[in-house]
Structure formats: C-alpha cells, structure tokens
Amino acid sequence: MQMTRRGAIIAGGASLLAGTAAAEGLNPPPGAANDAFPIFSDAEMAGRLARVREEMGRRGLEALLVYGHTGVGNSPGQVNLQYLARYAAVIETYLLVPADGALTMFLAVPYHIPNAREISSVDDIRWGDALGGAIGEIKGKGFKKVGLVGPGAVAHSGPTLFAEGRDRLAAGLEGVRLENATPWFDDLRLIKSDEELAVMRSAGALTDAAHEVVFASTRAGATSRSIRRAMDVLAAQNGATYPFGHIGAISMAVPQGFYPDFYPTDAPIAPGSVMMTELCLGHGNYWAKLWGSYFVGEPTAEYRRLFETAAKVHDDLVAGLKPGMTGREVNAFLAPIAAAGFEQPANVLVGGWSAMNHAPQMGAMTSSLSEPFTRPFVDVALQPRQTLTVQAWVSVPGQPKGLWVGSSGVITETGYESFNRYPVSKLRVVQP
Structure with missing residues (x-):
C-alpha cells in the first residue's frame, strides 16, 4: 500500500529517533513509566533531597512547603515540586519537606492517590483540603521557621503562593516565620545530574x-x-x-x-x-x-x-x-x-x-x-x-x-x- 505524504513525513521524523536512548534514558520499575514524569532513580531523588536539606540547614529552616500549580502546554508543570516528588497532581499540589524524616504530599482528589503512589518517590500521600492539611502538619510538628518554594520556571522572579494562599498560611501559622526559599531552590536545579x-x-x-x-x-x-x-x-x-x-x-x-x-x-x-x-x-x-x-x-x-x-x-x-x-x-x-x-x-x-x-x-x-x-x-x-x-x-x-x-x-x-x-x-x- 502506498504511503501518504502525511505518513511519509511522520515516518521521516520518527526515523531521526531511531537508535536514541529510551524516553528517559532511565530504567523505571514496572508500572511506573508514564508520559508525564521521567522516573528518576531512587538514588537520584535521594541526592536531590540531601542537597536541599543541606541548604535548609545552612539557613536554619525546619521545613519547606513546596507549592506546585499549573502546567504549560501539555506538561504538568510544577517544576520545583516534581524535582523532589517525581509527581505533581492535577491543578495544584503541596509537598512538606522537613529537615529530617519523611516527606508528605497533599493533593485534592482521593481517587488520584493509587496512580500517584505508582509514580511518586513520596510514600506519604494525603488527600483533601491540601493547604489545610499542610498547615495542620506544620502546626502538629511544631515547626517555627518554614521556607516557601513556589512552582518554579518563572523567569527572573521567585513567587511562592497566590495571595489568598499566602494569607491563609499566615493566619493559620501564627508565630511561624515564613520566608521565600524559591530563588535558592531554583538555583539548586541548575547543575544537572x-x-x-x-x-x-x-x-x-x-x-x-x-x-x-x-x-x-x-x-x-x-x-x-x-x-x-x-x-x-x-x-x-x-x-x-x-x-x-x-x-x-x-x-x-x-x-x-x-x-x-x-x-x-x-x-x-x-x-x-x-x-x-x-x-x-x-x-x-x-x-x-x-x-x-x-x-x-x-x-x-x-x-x-x-x-x-x-x-x-x-x-x-x-x-x-x-x-x-x-x-x-x-x-x-x-x-x-x-x-x-x-x-x-x-x-x-x-x-x-x-x-x-x-x-x-x-x-x-x-x-x-x-x-x-x-x-x-x-x-x-x-x-x-x-x-x-x-x-x-x-x-x-x-x-x-x-x-x-x-x-x-x-x-x-x-x-x-x-x-x-x-x-x-x-x-x-x-x-x-
């Protein structure tokens, strides 16, 4: 059967990919590979977390609250949150990163959690009022100095949360010092592994x-x-x-x-x-x-x-x-x-x-x-x-x-x- 012009064009482009590395150049476990998030190794994810915590220690931060929101094109976006979680929920996600201990991820839809657990490097994933859950966890842990990390990929600026979310944090975390950690977190991502x-x-x-x-x-x-x-x-x-x-x-x-x-x-x-x-x-x-x-x-x-x-x-x-x-x-x-x-x-x-x-x-x-x-x-x-x-x-x-x-x-x-x-x-x- 004769190939159409459109088919020939697509085949020609695809031929340029022959012999290249698999999509991520990685080796994800069965059930984890997907088209939204590269499945970086556990060692890679642990190294990222260690570098972040080292900088947290230098700055005297007891925890980071990383906020992810919105994608661009067909990407899930939420660059900084993905960097530590290997996942991002639809619309928005919160990730609490203590100076020691396990990370906790908060998202809205309970039915998304099984899929999230297949993909993410984070084990503790909770659903509900995501920001409310993060506020409750910060209060429960007694953290007094918390860095805020925004979505990332915003050139020449370092926003954290929307004004309403920032106001809710301030009201719910009275006595907790909140500071913008986005600029230095962005910089940690610049040297690639x-x-x-x-x-x-x-x-x-x-x-x-x-x-x-x-x-x-x-x-x-x-x-x-x-x-x-x-x-x-x-x-x-x-x-x-x-x-x-x-x-x-x-x-x-x-x-x-x-x-x-x-x-x-x-x-x-x-x-x-x-x-x-x-x-x-x-x-x-x-x-x-x-x-x-x-x-x-x-x-x-x-x-x-x-x-x-x-x-x-x-x-x-x-x-x-x-x-x-x-x-x-x-x-x-x-x-x-x-x-x-x-x-x-x-x-x-x-x-x-x-x-x-x-x-x-x-x-x-x-x-x-x-x-x-x-x-x-x-x-x-x-x-x-x-x-x-x-x-x-x-x-x-x-x-x-x-x-x-x-x-x-x-x-x-x-x-x-x-x-x-x-x-x-x-x-x-x-x-x-």
Whole structure:
C-alpha cells in the first residue's frame, strides 16, 4: 500500500529517533513509566533531597512547603515540586519537606492517590483540603521557621503562593516565620545530574525529529496550523511533552515582523515567505529547544545575509563556549551582528534552559529588550552541567525584517555539547 505524504513525513521524523536512548534514558520499575514524569532513580531523588536539606540547614529552616500549580502546554508543570516528588497532581499540589524524616504530599482528589503512589518517590500521600492539611502538619510538628518554594520556571522572579494562599498560611501559622526559599531552590536545579542530562539528550532528539517533520510539512498553500498538527502527531507517538510550538510564515517582500505565531492559524503560506519556528519537546519538564528559520522559495539577498549572520553567531557559540567563560566574554560573540549593521531585538545569546528560562542570561546588545536581564551575569562564570540555549536573533534596524537561529545544549568540563543534530544553521529552502 502506498504511503501518504502525511505518513511519509511522520515516518521521516520518527526515523531521526531511531537508535536514541529510551524516553528517559532511565530504567523505571514496572508500572511506573508514564508520559508525564521521567522516573528518576531512587538514588537520584535521594541526592536531590540531601542537597536541599543541606541548604535548609545552612539557613536554619525546619521545613519547606513546596507549592506546585499549573502546567504549560501539555506538561504538568510544577517544576520545583516534581524535582523532589517525581509527581505533581492535577491543578495544584503541596509537598512538606522537613529537615529530617519523611516527606508528605497533599493533593485534592482521593481517587488520584493509587496512580500517584505508582509514580511518586513520596510514600506519604494525603488527600483533601491540601493547604489545610499542610498547615495542620506544620502546626502538629511544631515547626517555627518554614521556607516557601513556589512552582518554579518563572523567569527572573521567585513567587511562592497566590495571595489568598499566602494569607491563609499566615493566619493559620501564627508565630511561624515564613520566608521565600524559591530563588535558592531554583538555583539548586541548575547543575544537572547524569540522569537529567540523559533526559535532555533524548529531548534533543525529539526536538530534532519534530523540526524535520515541520520542515517536511511546509509547502506553499499549507498552513502553520496544519504543520503544527503534524508536529503534534510525532509528539504524541513518542510520549513527548512540550510547553509551546511557535510556527509562522512572514512575507519577505512585505514583512510584518520577525516573530512566529504562538498560536498557529489557518492563513495559507505564500511563496516568498520566511518560516520561523520555536520548538521545544522533551519529557516531563525537561525540554530541548530549536529556533528555526527557513524559506519558501529562495531568500532575498537581505534575508540571506540575515540568516548567514545569525548562523555564524550560533555556530561560533557552539564551538567557543566553555566553562569559566563570563557574561562579559560571551558579549564578544555579538560582534558579527554589529559588523553586519544588524540589531539584536530581544533575547540573549546564552540563556539557561531546561524547564523554561532560568539563570544564567548572557550576551545582549544595548538594543536588545533583554539587556537588563544580563547585567547580574556580566562577571558570572559558566559552569559544567549547566544546560543552555544558544540563539542569535538578528533584525534590520528600523525595519520589520529579522530572523533567528538557535539550539540547546550543556556546558561540559572542556567546552559545550549540543543536544541537537538538526541542521538549524544550514540555509534550507522549500521549493514552492
């Protein structure tokens, strides 16, 4: 039977995954493997808890109350809670982490508990009024100094609970000192373990395959919505999570900007378009990322020069990043953008990435909207096992013309390893 075009596209993307590690690169026990949460080993989970408790001890905290709320895309979210629990309930979850003794997780629906026990590393799981249960346990244990940890994955800020929940805590825990522990907890997650890096490498292969499906699905007359749906199929077939998938077509003759659609639409793609994408797929809250730019028909001379400049900066970063390099040194990679007479409209050359954006943020021209975020990292050094995105976003000053090239990887002991093999810095053309 002849394979349809759609079937061939999906098969082509799936072939890029052949030979890669299993979804998590891990070995979960029977009955625990799922598509929402990577099943990290008990040793990995114990190591995380030990590092958290070590920091709690330095700060004199008797307990942490970790709050999880809301996901992004088809991910359960609740990054910080998952980090210690290997699970997160629907909508919201609370996790009480004492300085010594067993962890207790609170969720709302009793019927979810058997499934939670199959997946989570936490044994004591209770249902009901989750926040009320946490307050009662804190009072019962007599804790007087408690750190609050928010959901995580909120760039450049460290919120804990919604105002109503925070007010209820204060009223129910009179005499208990509550302090925001989110910033330092977020920082503990930045140096990745071997198991986490295995998940990120698998995420890179998924993102590569997804982008190949997106490219192969593109033709004049197609829509970004139909292309996104082809990506969705590959994601579903491989149990992938993703927070978003930007895909957009922009006329090179009459451009309206240089940013793809967050919500792809049914507008037909015209010849003479530059396609821009921002795809990030993976497992749980561990995502790789690609920022792609390619063309429907040959690029104009100006768009070709934009692409060549962005590709050079991207490839220079991949070849040149190394541990110990500071934000000030990363700024040197901006030189080709300035030399070409282009601008960097936003974003940074090097940004922390795994479960959405995090530290560090390095490499921004003064024209970049993101330049203020880089100031705290000018003299901060890159460290081995930090996972990053590297991205060059370039535009023509005063005109709505621009594009980007970017990918993801990790700082190693000697340099940089990319998670991606997709040829994002190769100029690719779809013939209309």
